[in-house]
Amino acid sequence: MAQFKTRARALDLLGRQQIAGIPTAINELIKNAHDAYADRFDIDFLRKENLLVLRDDGLGMTKEEFETRWLTIGTESKFANKKTALPPVDKSKALRPIMGEKGIGRLAIASIGKQVLIISKAKLRNKNFKIVVAFINWELFELPGINLEDIAIPVKEFDCLPNEDDIDNIKNEVITSLDNLLKQDVILKEDYIRIKENVNNWNINPESLNRKLVGNFEFSGEKGGTFFYISPVNETLIFDIEGDGDPKEATKIEKMLMGFHNTMTPNHPKPVIDISFRDYRGEEGIYYDLIDKEQFFTPDEFELADHHFQGTFDEFGQFRGMIKIYGEKTYDHIVNWQENNFRETNCGAFSINLAYLQGELKSSRVDVENYSIIRAKGDKFGGLYIYRDNIRVLPYGNSDYDFLDIEKNRSKRATTYFFSYRRMFGVINISAQNNKNLIEKAGREGFIENKAYRQLQAILKNFFSQLAADFFDEKGKTPQSEYYNQKKNEINTYKLALERRDKLAKGRKDKFLKELDLFFQNLTSGKINEGIDAIISDARRNFNSVIYCKDMDEASQKIIDYEFEARQKINEYKKKISVSGPKGFTVSKATRVDFETYLKEFRILEETLFKNAINEIDNIVSEYTKRLNIEISKRKRLEQAVELISTEAKKSNAEKKNETNGVVSDVSKRVKELTSELILDLDNQIRTVKDRFKKLSMLDSEDFDLVKERKSMEDEIEMISNRNAFIMDRIIRQFEGFYIEKDIDGNIITNDQIADALSEELEDLRERVQTDVELSQLGLAVGILHHEFNGTVKSIRSSLKDLRAWSDVDQQVEGIYKNIKTNFDHLDGYLNLFTPLNRRLNRRRENIPLLEIKTFLIDLFKSRFERHNIQFKHTKGYASQKIYGFRSTFYPVFVNIIDNAIYWLKQSKAEERIIRLHADENGIYISNNGVEILPQDKERMFELGFSRKPNGRGMGLSISKEVLNAENYDISVITPINGSTVTFKIEKLNE
Numbered sequence: 001m002a003q004f005k006t007r008a009r010a011l012d013l014l015g016r017q018q019i020a021g022i023p024t025a026i027n028e029l030i031k032n033a034h035d036a037y038a039d040r041f042d043i044d045f046l047r048k049e050n051l052l053v054l055r056d057d058g059l060g061m062t063k064e065e066f067e068t069r070w071l072t073i074g075t076e077s078k079f080a081n082k083k084t085a086l087p088p089v090d091k092s093k094a095l096r097p098i099m100g101e102k103g104i105g106r107l108a109i110a111s112i113g114k115q116v117l118i119i120s121k122a123k124l125r126n127k128n129f130k131i132v133v134a135f136i137n138w139e140l141f142e143l144p145g146i147n148l149e150d151i152a153i154p155v156k157e158f159d160c161l162p163n164e165d166d167i168d169n170i171k172n173e174v175i176t177s178l179d180n181l182l183k184q185d186v187i188l189k190e191d192y193i194r195i196k197e198n199v200n201n202w203n204i205n206p207e208s209l210n211r212k213l214v215g216n217f218e219f220s221g222e223k224g225g226t227f228f229y230i231s232p233v234n235e236t237l238i239f240d241i242e243g244d245g246d247p248k249e250a251t252k253i254e255k256m257l258m259g260f261h262n263t264m265t266p267n268h269p270k271p272v273i274d275i276s277f278r279d280y281r282g283e284e285g286i287y288y289d290l291i292d293k294e295q296f297f298t299p300d301e302f303e304l305a306d307h308h309f310q311g312t313f314d315e316f317g318q319f320r321g322m323i324k325i326y327g328e329k330t331y332d333h334i335v336n337w338q339e340n341n342f343r344e345t346n347c348g349a350f351s352i353n354l355a356y357l358q359g360e361l362k363s364s365r366v367d368v369e370n371y372s373i374i375r376a377k378g379d380k381f382g383g384l385y386i387y388r389d390n391i392r393v394l395p396y397g398n399s400d401y402d403f404l405d406i407e408k409n410r411s412k413r414a415t416t417y418f419f420s421y422r423r424m425f426g427v428i429n430i431s432a433q434n435n436k437n438l439i440e441k442a443g444r445e446g447f448i449e450n451k452a453y454r455q456l457q458a459i460l461k462n463f464f465s466q467l468a469a470d471f472f473d474e475k476g477k478t479p480q481s482e483y484y485n486q487k488k489n490e491i492n493t494y495k496l497a498l499e500r501r502d503k504l505a506k507g508r509k510d511k512f513l514k515e516l517d518l519f520f521q522n523l524t525s526g527k528i529n530e531g532i533d534a535i536i537s538d539a540r541r542n543f544n545s546v547i548y549c550k551d552m553d554e555a556s557q558k559i560i561d562y563e564f565e566a567r568q569k570i571n572e573y574k575k576k577i578s579v580s581g582p583k584g585f586t587v588s589k590a591t592r593v594d595f596e597t598y599l600k601e602f603r604i605l606e607e608t609l610f611k612n613a614i615n616e617i618d619n620i621v622s623e624y625t626k627r628l629n630i631e632i633s634k635r636k637r638l639e640q641a642v643e644l645i646s647t648e649a650k651k652s653n654a655e656k657k658n659e660t661n662g663v664v665s666d667v668s669k670r671v672k673e674l675t676s677e678l679i680l681d682l683d684n685q686i687r688t689v690k691d692r693f694k695k696l697s698m699l700d701s702e703d704f705d706l707v708k709e710r711k712s713m714e715d716e717i718e719m720i721s722n723r724n725a726f727i728m729d730r731i732i733r734q735f736e737g738f739y740i741e742k743d744i745d746g747n748i749i750t751n752d753q754i755a756d757a758l759s760e761e762l763e764d765l766r767e768r769v770q771t772d773v774e775l776s777q778l779g780l781a782v783g784i785l786h787h788e789f790n791g792t793v794k795s796i797r798s799s800l801k802d803l804r805a806w807s808d809v810d811q812q813v814e815g816i817y818k819n820i821k822t823n824f825d826h827l828d829g830y831l832n833l834f835t836p837l838n839r840r841l842n843r844r845r846e847n848i849p850l851l852e853i854k855t856f857l858i859d860l861f862k863s864r865f866e867r868h869n870i871q872f873k874h875t876k877g878y879a880s881q882k883i884y885g886f887r888s889t890f891y892p893v894f895v896n897i898i899d900n901a902i903y904w905l906k907q908s909k910a911e912e913r914i915i916r917l918h919a920d921e922n923g924i925y926i927s928n929n930g931v932e933i934l935p936q937d938k939e940r941m942f943e944l945g946f947s948r949k950p951n952g953r954g955m956g957l958s959i960s961k962e963v964l965n966a967e968n969y970d971i972s973v974i975t976p977i978n979g980s981t982v983t984f985k986i987e988k989l990n991e
Helices: 009-014 022-035 063-070 104-111 138-142 164-183 189-200 206-212 236-242 252-257 299-304 368-381 406-412 451-471 479-525 527-548 552-577 589-628 634-695 706-736 751-807 811-833 850-867 876-880 887-907 956-966
Strands: 040-046 051-056 115-121 131-137 155-158 225-230 274-280 287-289 307-313 319-325 329-335 350-356 383-388 424-430 740-742 748-750 846-849 870-874 882-885 913-920 923-928 969-974 982-988
Touching: 022 040, 022 051, 022 104, 022 236, 022 252, 063 115, 063 131, 063 155, 104 138, 115 138, 131 138, 131 164, 131 189, 138 189, 155 164, 164 189, 206 225, 236 252, 252 274, 252 368, 299 368, 307 451, 319 451, 319 479, 329 451, 329 479, 368 424, 451 479, 479 527, 479 589, 527 552, 527 589, 552 589, 634 706, 846 850, 846 887, 850 870, 850 876, 850 882, 850 887, 850 913, 876 913, 882 887, 887 913, 887 923, 887 956, 887 982, 956 969
Parallel strands: 040 274, 383 424, 870 913
Antiparallel strands: 040 051, 051 225, 115 131, 115 225, 131 155, 274 287, 307 319, 307 350, 319 329, 350 424, 740 748, 846 882, 913 923, 923 982, 969 982
8 A cells, every 4th residue: 555755845845935034933933932831032143153042931841742742743732632632731820822833833943044952841740851952954854855754853851951062962863864864875975065064063052051141041940941042044034133224114023023912002911921032243242132122112102193993893894993083082983894794704803903193293193202203113113913812913013014905095095095004003803712714824924815814804994994984084074074174284283383483493592502602612712801802902092093183172082982982892792792582482491501601601791891891991081181181071971971872772772663563564464364365265155155056956856955955055154164263263362362561670571471481391391301200210220229239249148158168178269269258348348338328217317527428438439549640638627527417418419529520530631630628617618620610511510411421411410409408408619719620519508
């Protein structure tokens, strides 16, 4: 009797050549780990070694299970027979539906690389099993003329992970099998040489490699799982990881592995398996996380979207659910599907939860920042994902797999087909129980295109087509679409108004920032003083020319004229360097602090430089009147001065008056033009409606519907009328809100000032929220680190005690112990220095000698002082003083100031680098001779987020000021003392 024989190439045809690519193969292996009740699945790609390692902590396999299941083609997943038991389950976890089918996963490994080492350990069985190890070279399965039974696959058992020698023994079995195949003329010599070379080149030590890799996967005790070591890896994996270099497009790995579970919708089921993919690109221990969960859509982003569609399709294909437009208007909606004549469908019932983002920012309710983030994610990952029991069905969801022809239809007629595939993101939920007829293809390239799948497609195509007609028709034929168009127009108008305002404000803001920056540059460089000196020099030259006048009356007049000219130049120069306050645009809190610093510096200039310049002019006038013995009328000089200021004031006010009148006239003209245009639109619409009378034959037509026709005409007129009323109401409210009032000091307050104040407050709040988020994240991280480190330190101390006992009896160990103990004590000393910073419970206020704080600082910074050659000094006044309060308040403040001082001393060119501590009855002074603080930074440096350090967070001084204020102390920058360039002062505030 004849029998079928199976060629080894059958496995290659069923596996490697069936799978669409490496990402699909990896996805299939993750499904196998899911079926094995794994909690974690880690992928490590070591490029230097050309090795891909896949590890899970699932139930693992016994030797018998490996041979009867893993090495058996087409194993049963759902049903048992007399010879094969059902796969094991983890009874401590919820039952998981089987996702892997027909052994596709194991065969798919061949598409990843030429050779694989499989290591598995069974857990949660009735007894403990050893670690199972097997090695397969897939090249053998590609050769013609070899039957499956000709290929030997070595399977061994070990008590622990195999080392290099163990792997060599397994490789030798494969080579022996190759030798036999060559002797029997089953394979060609050149194939034998190539495959043998690849086997010999396999140099992987699982024992040492597992210690090196991140993840802490173990096979000790009750732990188990399955590891795959694949090498050499197919060269296409690098392209699948890197893509074509376009950051806007998702790579194949991202497309296939992102969203393995549904994590985008609010209240989504908790993922049952955590997936990591680390790409080691050459540098020791440095890797890139390829499946960063933050890159995918989050529930918060889902809720931010413009429109939402959630509901169920019953067994007849009819949709019933909730539609929310622009996050405001909610509709209970039904979409009928009639193609199946209301009979039960083959595809079964399923649900949908979908979010949609408007294609243009101006039509979206989402703010600019979040719109950019969601749109960028949509470009990479947008689409409709299908999940079976919360496990993604490939390739649905890929932005380039538009299985509903959404983009194809939109390209035909965008006005009718509203939806764009990359602007939507959401899920279709199906289950193995309710949707049995939706069957995946063997190669995991979607569902088999049977009747059930075609019905699913038809139901969804009808759904999106009907939604577009019901809710997004541009002509507003339905109440829902009328609301959408109205809301869209409101948002468009609002966004366009903001854009116009921002565009107008940008020029003014840029000019303001440029002038402010130029002022501080000129102030620090001395150019402002140089400008005044030049004016004084010119004045002296002018006055000096008076000496040559023979007519005393002429000389007298020239002195008055030159005085007038000099004063005028000083006023013009003062005006030239001055900076007008921010009006009509908002600035950040840091910029406002800069402007306040400018005002202080400008007042100082007025009281010193400009006042001295005017006095100098007066002195010059007096000098020359005495030299020439001329009597100049003081009255005439006074009149000249008043005339100067009066002329300038009138000129300035006249310009502003003309500008104001021009704006009022322009606004009045535009309002009149708009209202006239609105009335004209209404008249035209009325004429159009009346013109239709002549085309109506009401008497002759039996089908004429008077009520319907009247309603249509009324609606057309009312639509224009309501639109006009809405626009004019907005204009009226705008003018009614026009605000001009005097405050108690007689100053005029306008809408513009109120709006600017509100905008500044909003900007402050935004900055504060962002910083608070960063601080909370930092605090959380520090808390976790502190907790974990404490535990680690205790463990090390305990281990050192054990090692000490060993060193007492073994001299060789004694040297190692002393070295470890010395280094640990050094580290522990650093940790103990921070004890005062951590005391928050049971703390007490006390008089702290300032020398104790200095001792603390020396212990902390000693090595840095020595490394950067910095002298740390204190005065007798400092040594004699104390400060009252919590140590945990003051110590961090000193640490922060000294840390900053060290940094800026490194940047300075001072021959001697000195930090000096001083104190008196008024406060504590911390000085250094590093880089000087810019005038505009003296206040800003205490603002949260401000820093001149590269990559600085700008938190230290701000937090220091806050904690000191809470204890009724303050910190400020004062005029440097004792030859320093920078001095901080800590002082007690008045009670």
